[in-house]
Amino acid sequence: MEPKHIAFIMDGNGRWATAHGLGRKDGYAAGLDALKRVLAACVKHKVEVVSVYAFSTENLARPDDEIAAIMNVVKSFNLSYDGDMKIIYMGDIDALDDDVADSVRLVEDRTAGNSQITLNIALNYGAQDDISRACLLSYDHNDFTPKGFEKRLSTAGLPPLDALVRTGGEKRLSNFMLYECAYSELFFLDKMWPDMDGDDVERIFAEFEKRNRKFGK
Ligand code: FPP
DSSP: OOOSEEEEEOOOHHHHHHHTTOOHHHHHHHHHHHHHHHHHHHHHTTOSEEEEEEEEGGGGGSOHHHHHHHHHHHHHHHHHOOSSOEEEEESOGGGSOHHHHHHHHHHHHHHTTOOSOEEEEEEEEOHHHHHHHHHHHHHHTTOOSHHHHHTTSTTTTSOOOOEEEEOSSOOOOTTSSTTGGGGOEEEEOOSOGGGOOHHHHHHHHHHHHHSOOOTTO
């Protein structure tokens, strides 16, 4: 079986930039190029949804110029994208600067009818925030069933998360999709995100095929 839904924690952009004598800003631009290579490989394998961690609620504590560099990459991607993907966002978009939030709404509207693959971008997202918001909504609707709760997560309606990949050498989830990865296969790669290419995706898929998924049974 191939994964229908795969998530990436795109870590190591800053370290990649430093190792290449570049600024962190260049690391994020190279990170977007890597994402495009990864997406092309996922399209080849008919993956339905790719979720990526572009900016966490905790990343707001980073220096202003670094936040601006990430937001500029995201904004220019949103404004220039004209391909076949459906692009959706999860996270507190309203709390971001108007120009970034507007670009998010625009690209979501513009790509809503696309169906080749869905790119789900986590921006100003934290899983703990998402889970507590879903709890409050379940309370408001007096619906405490697991299905009712899942309906109120940002990932409602997406297929179950089959695999989660983190690049950059760290082995942690950093508040990303904590509820959704209950039965996901986890992959931790030492390479930095901007070095990712289609062959890495092929290797992940080959290993995914070999894993014995038991879902607790
Ligand atoms: C963590 O790596 C990564 C981020 C905080 C942001 C990654 C964002 C992109 C690659 C842009 C993606 C664009 C779109 C449109 C989805 P880090 O830079 O903190 O790495 P480090 O640990 O080496 O410092």
